[in-house]
Amino acid sequence: MGRCPLPTDQAEPLDGRSRKLNATSYVVLGMLSYGPATSYQLKQRIGSTIGNFWAFAHSQLYDEPARLVTAGLVSQSIETGGRRKRTYSITEEGRRALAEWLAEPTLEQTEVRDTGLLKLFFGFGAAPGDIRQLAKDRYESHRARADGYDEQRTEIEGRADRWQLKTLELGLRYERTVEQFWKDFLDELDTNPP
Structure with missing residues (x-):
């Protein structure tokens, strides 16, 4: 995240x-x-x-x-x-x-440094198959990370403090949201290929 x-x-x-x-x-x-x-x-x-x-x-x-x-x-x-x-x-x-x-106040903007997103931005220079592979790889990567967070939550519930569980919850929500973004993009590529 x-x-x-x-x-x-x-x-x-x-x-x-x-x-x-x-x-x-x-x-x-x-x-x-x-x-x-x-x-x-x-x-x-x-x-x-x-x-x-x-x-x-x-x-x-x-x-x-x-x-x-x-x-x-x-x-x-x-x-x-x-x-x-x-x-x-x-x-x-x-x-x-x-x-x-x-x-201390924490007012800084969250920085997202995602190489996949950077590659997508410059996707005009890529072959269509490369864009599809990028989307597939990023989808699988975020899905695996979210699944890992689910497993971690199951392992630490009852042992971790409330604040640790909240950070894990945000990580899980983030990964599921980004996973869905790449899944939707894959569906879009299937419907409307580049």
């Missing part, structure tokens, strides 16, 4: 230091609100939750927690033996920063 931009930076004093928080900062703080985690565990949590609608480079999950430790928003414990694994936890200051961000 489309991404809604988060503030790219926010400078605030913190014990004489300043911090700049970006979308990844808030993702890390939000995920750590559910409990301590290593960078790898953060990646897993995100992949099965907000990764469905908020895409970013997972490599950031290895750098950002350390940056948040320096800013005092996250604490870390380091394993003494083995791989010296780092486990991160959100601090009270981190919870305050997350709460402040959650209270």
Whole structure:
């Protein structure tokens, strides 16, 4: 589903230091609100939750927690033996920063970046069979994603909080709407070929 931009930076004093928080900062703080985690565990949590609608480079999950430790928003414990694994936890200051961000107005327009839609826009340069294949592929892709959201909802109902279920509901509605768009377009191509 489309991404809604988060503030790219926010400078605030913190014990004489300043911090700049970006979308990844808030993702890390939000995920750590559910409990301590290593960078790898953060990646897993995100992949099965907000990764469905908020895409970013997972490599950031290895750098950002350390940056948040320096800013005092996250604490870390380091394993003494083995791989010296780092486990991160959100601090009270981190919870305050997350709460402040959650209270900020979110007025940005949702951005839809769909390669299939972009290709359709420039479809005048494509062969008719390519347009039909594009529509078929996009229909099947959105149907599969919506079906996956249905399965995920069944798995997490009763365990997930109300807000997680609402984001899943929006994702499901979005995918079903776009799935129907491509299905209608396929029907249109059958009735009125290019």
